[in-house]
Amino acid sequence: MTIKNIQVELTDKTASLSADMQFKSGNNNRIYFSVDRKYGKFIVKDASPFLAVVLFSCMKISENITIEGSVSEKLLKSTQKIMNLVESWNMGMKKVNIKVKQAVKDTINKKNVALFFSGGVDSSYTYLKNKKEGKNKITHLITVHGFDVKLENNSLFNEAITPIMNFAKTEKVEIIVVRTNIRQITDRYVEWEDQCGSAMGAVCLALRNGLKEVYMSAGVELTAMRPVGSHPDLDPLWSTETLRVIHDGIERNRLEKVRYLSDSEKMLISLRVCWRNKKGSYNCCECEKCFRTMIMLEAVGALKKSKSFNKPINLSILRKLYVVKTHLRHFRHTLEELKNKKTNPELAEALEDCLRNNEQNKLLKEFVRKARLMIGKIDFKYNNGRLFYYLSNKGVI
Numbered sequence: 001m002t003i004k005n006i007q008v009e010l011t012d013k014t015a016s017l018s019a020d021m022q023f024k025s026g027n028n029n030r031i032y033f034s035v036d037r038k039y040g041k042f043i044v045k046d047a048s049p050f051l052a053v054v055l056f057s058c059m060k061i062s063e064n065i066t067i068e069g070s071v072s073e074k075l076l077k078s079t080q081k082i083m084n085l086v087e088s089w090n091m092g093m094k095k096v097n098i099k100v101k102q103a104v105k106d107t108i109n110k111k112n113v114a115l116f117f118s119g120g121v122d123s124s125y126t127y128l129k130n131k132k133e134g135k136n137k138i139t140h141l142i143t144v145h146g147f148d149v150k151l152e153n154n155s156l157f158n159e160a161i162t163p164i165m166n167f168a169k170t171e172k173v174e175i176i177v178v179r180t181n182i183r184q185i186t187d188r189y190v191e192w193e194d195q196c197g198s199a200m201g202a203v204c205l206a207l208r209n210g211l212k213e214v215y216m217s218a219g220v221e222l223t224a225m226r227p228v229g230s231h232p233d234l235d236p237l238w239s240t241e242t243l244r245v246i247h248d249g250i251e252r253n254r255l256e257k258v259r260y261l262s263d264s265e266k267m268l269i270s271l272r273v274c275w276r277n278k279k280g281s282y283n284c285c286e287c288e289k290c291f292r293t294m295i296m297l298e299a300v301g302a303l304k305k306s307k308s309f310n311k312p313i314n315l316s317i318l319r320k321l322y323v324v325k326t327h328l329r330h331f332r333h334t335l336e337e338l339k340n341k342k343t344n345p346e347l348a349e350a351l352e353d354c355l356r357n358n359e360q361n362k363l364l365k366e367f368v369r370k371a372r373l374m375i376g377k378i379d380f381k382y383n384n385g386r387l388f389y390y391l392s393n394k395g396v397i
């Protein structure tokens, strides 16, 4: 594949960086990152972010990469480490050759510290934990339209960004909204869970003229670590000579993070974990991620003050809830907490039923899981995820 025609375009309102990504298979895309005009000076006109966008896709389909432009010298060296690491994880990705016109050292000194912020448990925790004054203060929150919320869905994104903007205002930090279409490429080849770290890496690299450090919040704690796209060994490798990428938060599991957040009313108000937009709701209170968070908030005694969850925990839905294998530990941790505290025995009982149901009929559940995964993959690869979003919106899944 070839990366070429890298351009920066400035309008009255926006600044964008774009490039053509031409695959041997004939798939051509113009990929862009777009920000408010005032962050135009953050943009670096080089191929580093685009290399981060396509690396895993190319490793998946064994296409070498030719870059008609320059990349950070440090990043280029790190791509060898990235490929070695990812190949060793046996995720169906093999090393490819990368041919670059020019490798250049980054030299611009910057002072801003940013954090990818969605309003969810992990990024809220990273913010609160690293909140400090002085030269290491988090100065910018980065929110991306095109990752969890589809680019076409402006209403959901506007709804999601409003509390984040209010939060940023009260905390006196700036918010950088990035619009990008990179999932148009990556969803075809790589699952989002494996791609998300390099996608955030790409955004940091696109804006690195203005950023000294960027935090990416850990979604998996150290004791449960597994090969995954955003990983403590992987994320820092998206750094350059003058940009440091930090993977933060592996020291606490999700329940411990929720407990940490529970003292902060401000963080609880903006807490958003649900991207399903089920019947247009902020947090639907009925999906696995909502349940996962609500039961934890209840276990630490903070559900009542968490205004962003506006329905009580529905115990009969919880009992029958399908939970993916890698998330069952969150439910076990919560059950343990509830049993120790003895504050809500009905919830503990429903949670026990839920865990029992998910641990029984393993063969059938594995078949259902694989079928869902396959339909999901086909939907995202060929249908731009329309089936998933349609069913979510109708409240079917």
Ligand SMILES: [Zn+2]
Binding pocket: 273, 274, 275, 276, 283, 284, 285, 286, 287, 288, 289, 290
């Ligand atoms: Zn939900």
